Amino acid sequence: MPDIFVNYRSSDEDTGAAMIERELSRRFGSERVFRASKSIKIGRRFPQELLTAVRRSSVLIAVIGDRWAxxxxxxGSRALDDPEDWxxxxxxEAFESGALVVPVLIGRATxxxxxxxxxxLxxxxxxxxxxxxTRNADGDLARIGDDLAEAVPRLAEAQREIARSADAGGEVRNRVGRVDGSVVQARDYTHRQSGGIGNVGGDVGTFINNASGPVHTGDGPQHNDLRSGGVHFNGDGGSFGGNYVERGTAQQWSDGRRAEREDRDR
Known part of the structure; x- marks a missing residue:
């Protein structure tokens, strides 16, 4: 439902009306601002659409240029004297419905x-x-928007809601400080972990999530004996020779000792 109806004469200031409509739509939302050439859908009956929109609006902006009157x-008669002049x-209709009527004089209009x-009238x-x-269009349009937000509380709330939405979907701010390498924003990257490793601090080496088979991350050779279901690793004798993940279970060995698969049938 529109809150603002932009009234204009197409032979006078349709360009000025479009400028006003675009700025107010930006501030308050397009659905809250009615302008006939934008808002009436194809095939709809414009007399009914126009009158309904005026009656439902809180504000009518009367766009008036130097050819309006x-x-x-x-x-050949004056259009303003014709009861059928839209x-x-x-x-x-706006006066009869109690809407706030705001004349906006364009350019040299007196x-x-x-x-x-x-x-x-x-x-x-x-x-x-x-x-x-037009020489001060930004400032004049801003003043019109400010005045409407002050006069109509619904418009002020709509403006705040648009600002909140823009803040929520805008630039992500962080306090990571100085970083060597790459940083991924939490909003942009999601990692699902199912291995139950919990919170880990420090250097954890290589972490493999959801491994579907034996994986060797150490320095020694890996031997897979598929017939007996055995998996054997030979480390290099370091303090943490390697590890493997098999069927979701993590095993580790150190000091060059051999890691062997537990016989589950025993």
Whole structure:
């Protein structure tokens, strides 16, 4: 459901309306900002879509350029005087539904004179306006967004939620300090260990997870006797000659002693 309805005349300031819509969508979420050419889906009936969106919105932004008041209908009469003119209908509907109506004057557009407007739109001249100048577009758009966040609590909350989501999915910060070699962020790398080794400190040498057969990580030769199911290793006599993992069970030997598989049938 939209909170902001962007009202504009396509023959006047459709570009300015698009700028405003994009900035407000960025700040508050695209689904909260309605602009006809963006928001009405293909094949939908636009009269019903427009009126429904206006009635559900908390704010109507009336985008007004220097050709807004002088636009003409097909017969040459002033469009603002035509009850069927959609720019006029949307503003009237916003007043009737109690929405906050904010005129945004684009470029050289001057402040509205209530005496030059039809009676149904005279109230528009009394609404506090904002200005959007292309020479200061970033600052003007930021001010409009700030004002709306202050005026409509739902928009302020939507803005905070977007900021929280951006922080959660943004840059990962760490305090690992100086590192020689490679570092993998915990968010980017997940390791599942099933060998039950627990927490290990210091240099553990070679660790093999989920080995499916005999593995030798020492310096000596490995002999596999498949007929008898035996596995024999010859170490080099060092303090930790080698190790092997067989069927999820880790065995170790030291001082050159031989590691032999336990006879499970005994």
């Amino acid at each position: 002088d636009a003409r209908t097909a017969d 720019t006029r209908r949307e503003i009237v 402040r509205l004179n209530r005496h030059e407007l039809p009676p149904e 005279a109230e528009l001249a009394d609404c506090q306006y904002r200005r959007l100048d």
